[in-house]
Amino acid sequence: MKNGKFGALDLTMGSMFVALMAIGANITSIVPFLVIGGVPITLQTFFAVLAGLLLGSRLGAFSMFTYMILGLVGAPVFAQFKGGAAVLLAPTFGFIVSFIIVAFVAGKIVENKRHLSRYIIAAIVGTAINYIFGTHWMYAAYIFWVDAPSGFTYSLAWYWMVFPLPKDVVLAVVAGILAFRVDKSVLSKSNFRNQQNVA
Template identity: 60%
Template sequence: MKRSFKTIDLTMAAMFVALMAIGANITQIAPFMEVGGVPITLQTFFAVLAGLVLGSRVGTLSMIVYAVAGLIGIPVFSRFHGGFSIILDPTFGFILSFILVAYFTGKIVEKNNSVPAFILASIIGLAINYVIGTNWMYYAYKFWAAAPSAFSYKMAWAWMVVPLPKDVILSVMAGLLAHRLDKTVLSKGQFKNLKRTA
C-alpha cells in the first residue's frame, strides 16, 4: 500500500518545481540559444535530478505539478510562457516527457543505487525526453504548426544535435551529483525515507 505524501515530500517536490521554472528560463540572458524553436534550457537536467533525488513517486509528483502550474497560466515554461494553449506548441512534448523522465529515473535507482545505475538512469531519462519531445515536435510541425517547407523527420532530429552534448554532460553530472547526495544528505534525518515507495 502506498504511503501518503509527507511534508518533506511536498516541500522537496515544490523545490523542484521552482528549479524547473528557473531552468526553463535561465537562458533568457542568451536569446540566441534556441534551435528550431527549441530553447536550450536546464529543464532536462532538473527533471532527471528530480527522479534521482526524490524517487519515482515524489519526482513524478513534482513534474506533474510543474506541468499543471504552467497549463493553468503560471509563467513557468521557457520564455516565461504559461497557459493551456501551450499544448499546441511544438515543444510541449518535452514538457510532457519530464513526468516520465522523473518516474523512470527514480524507478531505476530505487532498485540499484550504485554509481553506474545513477548514470544509466540519467541517460535513459535523457533518451525518454528526446524521443517524446522530438516526435511531438515533428508531428506538431507536420499537422498544426507552420513547418518549414523542407521540414522532415530527419531534420527534426538534426535540430536536436545542438543541445545533445550539453544534455549528455549535464545528465551524467546529475547522476554523479544525485548519487553523492543519496550517500550523504539524503541518507540522514528526515530525508532518509524520501524515496521509499511503499
C-alpha cells in the first residue's frame, strides 16, 4: 500500500482472503463430517482473524468488507451458499459485519509489535469481538424484526454460542501461531510487508 492506496499486490492478497472466507463459510459442504452435534464447524472467524494478522488492519478489514458486499449483491459466499440483500435481515448477519471489525482490531494489535504472544492475544480478542457483536446483533434481531423461537431469552442466545466456542478458541490460538510463523518466514522478507512498512 502506497500513499494510502492499495496496490495490485494488496488487492491480490485481499482477494485471496475473500475466497478463503467463502470456502470457510461452507467447509461442511466439502467435508460434511465437520458437523458435530448438528453444529457446523465453519472457519469464517479463523480466516477473518488471519486476514487482520497477515494483511494488516486496513487491508484485512477491506477484504472482509468486500466479502460482505459480494455476498449482499447475490454471490453465494455466505454460509449454506446464501447471498443477496435478504441476508441483511437474518439474525446471524451481525457475525458477518463483525468480521470487518475483527480483522481491523486483530491487525492493529500486531502492527507495531510482532511477537508470538501479541498474535495469540490479537486472535483471541478478535474472536471475542465476533462473539460479542454477533450475539448481541442476533438477540436484537429476534427481539425487533425476526420471530423469536418459543422461550427465547438473552441467556439462551449466549447458550447457543457455547457449542462453537471451544472450536473457535482453539482456532484462535492456531491462527495466532500460524500468522506469526508465516509473517516471520515469508511476509517479513516479501515485497508485501515492505510495501506496508513504507506506507
